[in-house]
Amino acid sequence: MSKGSLKGNLLAAVAVVAIAAPLPAGAAGYLLKEQSASGQGTSFAGATANGMGDATGLFFNPAALGTIEGNQAVGVLSGVFPTSKTSNARGTRATRLGGSTIQGTSDPGDIGMDAVIPSGYLAYTVSPDVKLGLAITAPWGLSTDYPESWTGRYHGIHSSLLTINISPTVSYRLMPDLTIAGGLQFQYAKARLSQAVDFGSILAATGVPIAPGSRDGVGEVKGDDWGVGFTAGMLYEPAKGTRFGVSYRSSVFHELDGDSKFEGVPATPALQASFAGSPVRAKVATPDIISFGAYHELTSSFAVMADAQWTNWSRFKELRIRYRNPLRTDTVTDENWDDSWFFALGAAYKWNEKLTLRFGVAYDQTPVSDQYRTPRIPDEDRYWVSIGAGYQVTDNIRTDIGYSHIFANKAKIDLRDNLTGSDAFRGNLSADYKAHVDVIALQTRITF
Incomplete structure (x- = not known):
């Protein structure tokens, strides 16, 4: 197989799988850190300083190119297996509607959805000082699914967000110990949301003699968009085997355009007109991220590493869906997320010339406060424990595997309707x- 066909087939496979895959959030909020098997093994400690030593470091810091010699193609598949069990759900209608109990399933079980997250990377050396890179990743995503009969169906049934990020990058070695880099993000986003509509309560509130909860319908909206952002980073290596990195990933602003549809609308002229399907638009801004990383080789066989990441989740104030139908008011969910931090510590031990073993732990702070937690993203603080290994199969081929078990604090929802x-x-x-999450990642690196 030629070099050109190898690269083309790798990137085509990544793009096809990414478009098809539903994405569960593996990290806090709806961030997907699972973009590197070599990084997975250390809970992504040292990722901003490219402690992995391969092209997957492009996702965390474009200046990772400065550590790569020659050319590389890397393909990664990360299986994310979330378990998020809902229990003791209890719903009641607003006091002004009588406060009756909302009938439905109180223990809908596991709402998480398993998925495979692909990513692909290319690194090309133009000269010892100038290098080019390309990363195709899925940095943001979530998927939760409840039965239509559950007690909280009016707050949410299905929620999904998928993104594909294409990021060309260039790095320049400014000084022997300093590399700077930057790149663009061409990002595709696609979302789908659904929930039940209590038409019985809506009619009862207008004086119609009908029992709340007696006429349920279902509403669904979906849309997609392309947006553009950028990345920037720096890598400082004061001594061989010691690196410090800092990187910035910008926000990407999306205006998702799509359609809405409603089923089960009562044959009332006002409701038929208000709940008629129409084009919709929703503004979504992914948060910007600042990361810091360190990597240090204590001996020729043993290295330690650390990472800290700040995510500007406070951009996410509300989820607002605007309808082209002038009779349909906006659908709004208050979010009011807070900025959050991720901290990781890890180590790698070179067992021999071919085998490297890895270990890492991390603390992943949730951006969701108790007051604004919703069924769509019932997030809480998370704790990571990871192990991994890398093996040099031939002079040109290396494989890596990483596994993480992520523990999440118990979460509660308490929403009020007035x-x-x-x-x-x-x-x-x-x-x-x-909730808890299991992640297993496999990776193949080819140098040429």
Whole structure:
């Protein structure tokens, strides 16, 4: 196989699988850190300083190119297996509607969805000082799914977000110990949301003699968009085997355009007109990220590393869907997320010339406060424990495997409906969540 066909087939495979795959959030919020098997083994400690030593470091810092000799093609497949069990769900209608119990399943079980996240990387050396890179990744995503009969169905049934990020990068060695780099992000985003609509309560509130909860319908919106952002980074190597990195990933602004549809709308002229399907638009801004990393070889066989990452989640104030239909008011969910931190520590031991073993732990702070936690993303603080290994199969081929078990704190939802806020006609809802995530990643690196 020629070099050109190898690179082409790698990138084509990544793009096809990424478009097809539903994406669960493996890290806090809806961030997907699972873009490197060699990084997975250390809980991504040292990733910003490219402690992995391969082209997957491009996802975390474009200046990772400065550590790569020659040319590389890397393909990664990360299997993410979340378990998020919902229990003790209890819903009641607003007091002004009588406060009746919302009937439905109180223990809908596991709402997480398994997925495979692909990513692909190319690194090309133009000269000892100038290098080019290309990363195709899926940096943001989530997928939760409830049965349509669950108690909290008016707050959410299905939620999914998929992104594909194409990032060309260039690095320049400014001084023997300093590399700077930058790149663009061409990002595709696609989302789908659905929830039940309590038409019985809506009619009862207008004086129609009908029982709340007696006429349920379902609403769904979906849309997609392309957006553009950038990355920038720096890598400083004061001594051989010691590196410090800092990187910035910009926000990408999306205006998702799509359509809405409603089923089960009562044959009332006002409701038929208000809940008629129409084009929709939703503004979404992914958060910007600042990362810091360090990598140090204590001996020729043993290295330690660390990472810290700040994510500007406070951009996510609300989820607002605007309808082209002038009779349909915006659908709004208050989010009010907080900025959060991720901290990781890890180590790598070179067993021999071919085998490297890795270990890492991390703390992943949730951006979601108790007051604004919703069934769509019932997030809480997470704790990572990871192991991994890399093996040099031939002079040109290396394989890596990484595994993480992610523990999440128990989460609670307590939402109130007074018929005037963003939760109007969705009902009061309380529920408990217990979650964990298993991640296993496989990677092949080819040098040429």
